[in-house]
Amino acid sequence: MFSTSFTWNDMLFLLDGAWVTLQLTFWSIMLGSVAGLVFGLLRALLPRASLPLAWVLDVFRSVPLLIQFVLFNSFKSIVGLNISAFSVGCIVLGVYAAAYFTEIVRSGVLAVPPSVRRASRSLGLSYLQDLRWIVLPMASRVAFPGWLNLVLSVMKDTALVMWIGIVELLRASQTIVTRIQEPLLVLCIAGLIYYVMSLVVARLGARLERRWQEND
Amino acid sequence: MIEIDNVHKSFGDLEVVKGVSLTVNKGEVVSIIGGSGSGKSTLLMCINGLEPIQKGSIRVDGIEVHNRATDLNRLRQKIGIVFQQWNAFPHLTVLENVMLAPRKVLGKSREEAEALAIQQLTHVGLGDKFKTFPGKLSGGQQQRMAIARALAMSPDYMLFDEATSALDPQLVGEVLDTMRMLAEDGMTMVLVTHEIRFARDVSDRVAFFRNGLVHEIGSPDQVIGNPQQPETAAFLKSVK
Numbered sequence: 001m002f003s004t005s006f007t008w009n010d011m012l013f014l015l016d017g018a019w020v021t022l023q024l025t026f027w028s029i030m031l032g033s034v035a036g037l038v039f040g041l042l043r044a045l046l047p048r049a050s051l052p053l054a055w056v057l058d059v060f061r062s063v064p065l066l067i068q069f070v071l072f073n074s075f076k077s078i079v080g081l082n083i084s085a086f087s088v089g090c091i092v093l094g095v096y097a098a099a100y101f102t103e104i105v106r107s108g109v110l111a112v113p114p115s116v117r118r119a120s121r122s123l124g125l126s127y128l129q130d131l132r133w134i135v136l137p138m139a140s141r142v143a144f145p146g147w148l149n150l151v152l153s154v155m156k157d158t159a160l161v162m163w164i165g166i167v168e169l170l171r172a173s174q175t176i177v178t179r180i181q182e183p184l185l186v187l188c189i190a191g192l193i194y195y196v197m198s199l200v201v202a203r204l205g206a207r208l209e210r211r212w213q214e215n216d
Numbered sequence: 217m218i219e220i221d222n223v224h225k226s227f228g229d230l231e232v233v234k235g236v237s238l239t240v241n242k243g244e245v246v247s248i249i250g251g252s253g254s255g256k257s258t259l260l261m262c263i264n265g266l267e268p269i270q271k272g273s274i275r276v277d278g279i280e281v282h283n284r285a286t287d288l289n290r291l292r293q294k295i296g297i298v299f300q301q302w303n304a305f306p307h308l309t310v311l312e313n314v315m316l317a318p319r320k321v322l323g324k325s326r327e328e329a330e331a332l333a334i335q336q337l338t339h340v341g342l343g344d345k346f347k348t349f350p351g352k353l354s355g356g357q358q359q360r361m362a363i364a365r366a367l368a369m370s371p372d373y374m375l376f377d378e379a380t381s382a383l384d385p386q387l388v389g390e391v392l393d394t395m396r397m398l399a400e401d402g403m404t405m406v407l408v409t410h411e412i413r414f415a416r417d418v419s420d421r422v423a424f425f426r427n428g429l430v431h432e433i434g435s436p437d438q439v440i441g442n443p444q445q446p447e448t449a450a451f452l453k454s455v456k
Binding site for chain 2: 113115116118119120121122123124125126129133134137138141212
């Protein structure tokens, strides 16, 4: 017979962890999207001048996220920055997301045919008007699927923040596993929660994408 | 009036326009014909400042196009241009494509811009496509939309850069008809075209370009009907 010591309280503990995961994802994606948008536009529109930026961002894309967490956390202590572990998690994940999103935005902007921009300029639109009304809307349709992928991957990468002492979904499930010794069941439940959260994001995204594609 | 005076234009080391002079008077339709690489499309791009020039000058209504002090965005409002690739804005409906510039550049209200767009689109025969996205239109319809989009700015000049070259043969006619209508309305037009018969029909003057220079210019009956230069005759023979 199937019996378990997994209690309703454990479930609430997991959901608390899931809430932390969602918050981490939300804030780091916010940070990553705003910074990535600015950086990506700079990379696409001023490729020469922004070359040093590309080198810096390359570092954040290349060094494993776990190392970035631990290093930044130590750096924080050494410098004496008084910020919470949660903020450290958001900043590191946010910069990491920005590094990836920069490339997504850049390729989106470069995907706008120069001839279309030329046509809009020929109508008298200024450089900024062309950017606002033609380039950005067209680029965002190209960049959106990449951005959505990034959200989903960052959501899973938040699991790494447990190494700097934040209790999110994975850490919460490990705590429970240690106590009740039923790793299969607990990890299945945690996995299911990740799955549901991702599914909601993916579905919302797919709906938006479909609406855009109907126009093409 | 468009006054082109001894214009030189290079891409890197390659000089494509080598000292062209040409005047287009108000109400006149001038066609430019010639082989590919003869500099005719490039010259068109220089007229509204989309391309810089290395030497010479272009004046539109007395305004120096390639003067740093010239407000190009403002100058372009009165020079419409239609490209070989129709360059629709794919994220906007047909109506919004036409409304965009009048709203953002001329500062017209939504209602005004919409009325204007409806008028222009109906004029080019797209009266039933307002809410359609360009991706759903044929090439000919997209090109007519591009014409309406340029006309919505009420330009004084219209430039056509091989407007029918990228179209399927059966769609060429509808676009040419639209251009003919414009010419008959008295629009000042410069056409770069490979449609020799059309050029002969609508033009007041025809210029034959060769190696970045005006090789022969005159009435359509002269340049196309009875060319004085052997190269013009050879070109006309090759495109027939």
